[in-house]
Amino acid sequence: MSHIVLRCPRCGRTRPADMSTDVCRDCAAPLDVEYLDDHKPVGNSDTYEARTPVHDSSSGVSLGEGGTPCVHLKALGENLGMRRLHGKLEFLNPTGSFKDRGTAVMISVAMDHGVTELVEDSSGNAGASVSAYSARAGIKAHVFVPADAPQAKLRQIKVYGAEVHPIEGPRDAVTAAAMDYHRQHGLVYASHMLSPYFAEGTKTFAYEVAQQFDGALPDHIVFPVGNGSLFIGAFKGFCELQAAGRTDKIPRLHCVQARSVMPLVAAFTSQAWNPGTVSRTVAGGIAIAAPSRQEQILDILRQVEGTAVAVEESSIVKMQHALAEQEGIFAEPTSAAAFAGLEEIAKQGVIRENDTVLVPVTGFGLKDEVPL
Amino acid sequence: MSHIVLRCPRCGRTRPADMSTDVCRDCAAPLDVEYLDDHKPVGNSDTYEARTPVHDSSSGVSLGEGGTPCVHLKALGENLGMRRLHGKLEFLNPTGSFKDRGTAVMISVAMDHGVTELVEDSSGNAGASVSAYSARAGIKAHVFVPADAPQAKLRQIKVYGAEVHPIEGPRDAVTAAAMDYHRQHGLVYASHMLSPYFAEGTKTFAYEVAQQFDGALPDHIVFPVGNGSLFIGAFKGFCELQAAGRTDKIPRLHCVQARSVMPLVAAFTSQAWNPGTVSRTVAGGIAIAAPSRQEQILDILRQVEGTAVAVEESSIVKMQHALAEQEGIFAEPTSAAAFAGLEEIAKQGVIRENDTVLVPVTGFGLKDEVPL
Numbered sequence: 069m070s071h072i073v074l075r076c077p078r079c080g081r082t083r084p085a086d087m088s089t090d091v092c093r094d095c096a097a098p099l100d101v102e103y104l105d106d107h108k109p110v111g112n113s114d115t116y117e118a119r120t121p122v123h124d125s126s127s128g129v130s131l132g133e134g135g136t137p138c139v140h141l142k143a144l145g146e147n148l149g150m151r152r153l154h155g156k157l158e159f160l161n162p163t164g165s166f167k168d169r170g171t172a173v174m175i176s177v178a179m180d181h182g183v184t185e186l187v188e189d190s191s192g193n194a195g196a197s198v199s200a201y202s203a204r205a206g207i208k209a210h211v212f213v214p215a216d217a218p219q220a221k222l223r224q225i226k227v228y229g230a231e232v233h234p235i236e237g238p239r240d241a242v243t244a245a246a247m248d249y250h251r252q253h254g255l256v257y258a259s260h261m262l263s264p265y266f267a268e269g270t271k272t273f274a275y276e277v278a279q280q281f282d283g284a285l286p287d288h289i290v291f292p293v294g295n296g297s298l299f300i301g302a303f304k305g306f307c308e309l310q311a312a313g314r315t316d317k318i319p320r321l322h323c324v325q326a327r328s329v330m331p332l333v334a335a336f337t338s339q340a341w342n343p344g345t346v347s348r349t350v351a352g353g354i355a356i357a358a359p360s361r362q363e364q365i366l367d368i369l370r371q372v373e374g375t376a377v378a379v380e381e382s383s384i385v386k387m388q389h390a391l392a393e394q395e396g397i398f399a400e401p402t403s404a405a406a407f408a409g410l411e412e413i414a415k416q417g418v419i420r421e422n423d424t425v426l427v428p429v430t431g432f433g434l435k436d437e438v439p440l
Numbered sequence: 441m442s443h444i445v446l447r448c449p450r451c452g453r454t455r456p457a458d459m460s461t462d463v464c465r466d467c468a469a470p471l472d473v474e475y476l477d478d479h480k481p482v483g484n485s486d487t488y489e490a491r492t493p494v495h496d497s498s499s500g501v502s503l504g505e506g507g508t509p510c511v512h513l514k515a516l517g518e519n520l521g522m523r524r525l526h527g528k529l530e531f532l533n534p535t536g537s538f539k540d541r542g543t544a545v546m547i548s549v550a551m552d553h554g555v556t557e558l559v560e561d562s563s564g565n566a567g568a569s570v571s572a573y574s575a576r577a578g579i580k581a582h583v584f585v586p587a588d589a590p591q592a593k594l595r596q597i598k599v600y601g602a603e604v605h606p607i608e609g610p611r612d613a614v615t616a617a618a619m620d621y622h623r624q625h626g627l628v629y630a631s632h633m634l635s636p637y638f639a640e641g642t643k644t645f646a647y648e649v650a651q652q653f654d655g656a657l658p659d660h661i662v663f664p665v666g667n668g669s670l671f672i673g674a675f676k677g678f679c680e681l682q683a684a685g686r687t688d689k690i691p692r693l694h695c696v697q698a699r700s701v702m703p704l705v706a707a708f709t710s711q712a713w714n715p716g717t718v719s720r721t722v723a724g725g726i727a728i729a730a731p732s733r734q735e736q737i738l739d740i741l742r743q744v745e746g747t748a749v750a751v752e753e754s755s756i757v758k759m760q761h762a763l764a765e766q767e768g769i770f771a772e773p774t775s776a777a778a779f780a781g782l783e784e785i786a787k788q789g790v791i792r793e794n795d796t797v798l799v800p801v802t803g804f805g806l807k808d809e810v811p812l
Contacts, residue, residue, distance in 0.1 A: 130511065131509065131511055131529070131768055131769070132509020132510070132511050132529060132532075133509075135507065135509070136504075137503065137504020137505075137507070137534070138504070139502065139503055139504050143576075143578070157503070157504060157534065160504075160532045160533070160534065161532070162509070162529065162532065162768070162769070163768075163770070164806060199768075200764075200768035200769075200770070201768055202768075203764065203765055203766065203767065203768040204515075204766075204767050204768035206515070220806075224770065224805075224806065227761075227764045227770050227805065228764050228765060228768055228770065229764065229765035389599075392572075392575065392599045392600050392601065393575055393600060393601035394575065394576075395575065396503055396534070396571075396572035396573055396574075396575040396576035396600055397503070397534070397572075398535070398572070398596065398599050398600065432536070432804075432806065433596075433599065434536060434592075434596065434804065434806040434807060435806060
């Protein structure tokens with residue numbers, strides 16, 4: 069018998085754990101993992117453990133993901149009027165983005181289930197990550213991508229050996245094509261957006277933060293949010309740590325989106341925004357017009373007294389330069405967007421000078437071909 | 441008074457520690473760091489310490505370099521006929537290469553000495569690393585580069601804000617121009633090839649290996665070698681660990697070079713090779729026709745019963761694909777060269793099926809624009 073079930077975060081209905089990414093039959097929400105048994109350790113340090121949906125963690129797939137450095141951003145913090153600004157360098161994961169935390173767990177569960185071939189859709193970091201971990205696990209991956217996705221991203225997806233399926237049309241058409249293919253061929257749809265295991269994998273972020281800040285958690289964490297897998301995973305991790313008595317609070321978690329693709333900001337702040345007006349943004353990693361876990365993200369924002377802000381293209385590019393030139397950190401535009409949002413949140417008076425602030429630097433600047 | 445002096449590895453002559461990169465006056469060899477006092481800890485784990493030339497390590501510059509994962513390469517190892525093949529993912533350092541270990545120490549010592557502006561020459565990873573750490577330390581960096589260096593490499597050097605000086609002609613002309621500039625402007629020449637502090641910084645590699653293999657060191661470590669800073673640093677680290685009674689052996693360290701630029705292989709194996717015949721190689725990171733520490737590298741090879749092998753371009757590209765498709769690791773061609781060399785060394789019978797073998801994966805494939 070499995071040690072987990074899948075639970076709808078909206079209505080609470082459960083079903084047995086499997087590799088389907090079907091949403092709740094009653095309310096159409098993507099499902100979460102729920103544990104039936106005790107904690108199981110992940111990792112080999114005695115101070116770092118998290119429950120995992122992987123049945124036999126010794127037989128899972130890993131490339132040494134996680135354990136990313138956390139560094140004080142003194143110069144940039146001073147310029148933004150905050151003394152305790154830190155960056156967690158999530159781009160130092162094995163394929164160059166935080167996605168590897170989620171992928172390692174999702175593909176390990178797929179191995180538990182004997183999966184040998186799977187389907188994913190992504191225009192970037194998730195596609196590269198699923199391609200890499202599938203290669204290491206000996207699983208054949210089909211990655212559906214927008215036909216106009218950046219060449220540098222496509223190149224990385226291809227290099228690990230995934231079969232790339234380019235699809236013309238809007239981003240939604242890519243997801244539709246991937247779902248068609250998985251149904252027609254009876255393959256697993258290993259979607260980083262819908263899989264309960266992916267967001268479960270990213271929660272190790274919170275465990276590491278608790279360890280790196282020695283229990284005195286940051287007051288604020290500012291995330292760039294598209295599908296929100298790191299945001300949701302971090303929240304889960306902090307909840308577990310608090311429930312276990314390891315920490316006494318949950319940091320305020322904030323969402324940043326690009327002005328041109330801001331469904332969460334619009335919904336959270338009751339601003340008008342028309343998905344039909346989506347325009348291109350340099351922050352491709354968060355250009356998701358209809359996040360499948362939107363309701364879950366908004367609910368978390370309310371619980372942790374977070375905010376959601378939208379930023380201009382020029383601010384994103386300015387912050388990408390500032391991070392590189394002031395701190396020696398080469399971030400993707402998507403990651404720089406979080407810092408642009410931080411500036412905005414500080415202006416709103418939500419963050420004070422002595423607050424401890426953390427920003428995950430989610431993707432490597434080397435991954436992007438935007439000219440600087 | 442400083443806790444270190446600089447010592448000639450050839451004649452043993454010493455001089456006070458400074459930021460000059462002048463070679464020994466008597467025998468023209470680049471100098472090494474020698475400690476006058478006791479061990480000083482580096483890092484914050486109680487199991488991981490190494491002496492450091494940094495005077496005040498709390499005031500140095502860091503981006504969280506080191507602490508890279510070590511993973512078992514089961515599939516690739518089986519194909520190469522070895523059961524215990526491991527890769528240490530050095531490309532998961534803050535600028536995407538192992539160079540950050542050396543740069544962090546070199547720039548921290550520069551901060552001890554109050555340096556505000558420096559000169560370096562590099563066509564790639566060292567340039568990016570020096571540019572990044574200088575940015576974080578608030579030091580202005582001038583990086584001299586070949587005018588025909590790959591655009592992707594130049595882009596990363598520029599992004600951190602270094603002033604890039606493109607120089608026409610062969611690689612030697614770039615070094616000559618950098619040295620002219622440092623003399624004319626009275627600036628520090630922070631050369632990753634000549635600085636005693638750079639190779640001293642890379643020795644943490646050995647400390648981590650001892651920790652990750654729990655004292656039972658690998659039998660063989662296979663390095664891609666150009667200037668040899670990781671090779672030399674690793675040897676130093678293993679010697680210190682052995683002297684301190686922490687380990688009972690030094691692994692056999694092997695050198696791999698590209699067939700088209702193989703000065704060390706030629707010198708070590710008494711093969712004919714004419715530097716005038718240097719041709720382009722995909723392994724740009726080890727394309728050094730006249731390594732400034734050649735004698736030191738050859739001496740280490742003899743001490744540890746290492747070998748030196750040269751590999752073909754086609755083998756390098758084949759191994760880059762194999763690493764990505766079989767293990768999910770996207771390495772630079774320079775790093776893939778080490779695996780091509782490993783195959784060659786195994787063919788020679790130097791490595792046996794049950795030997796434990798480690799290969800540092802030195803640079804991220806994202807850094808290179810060679811088509812795959």
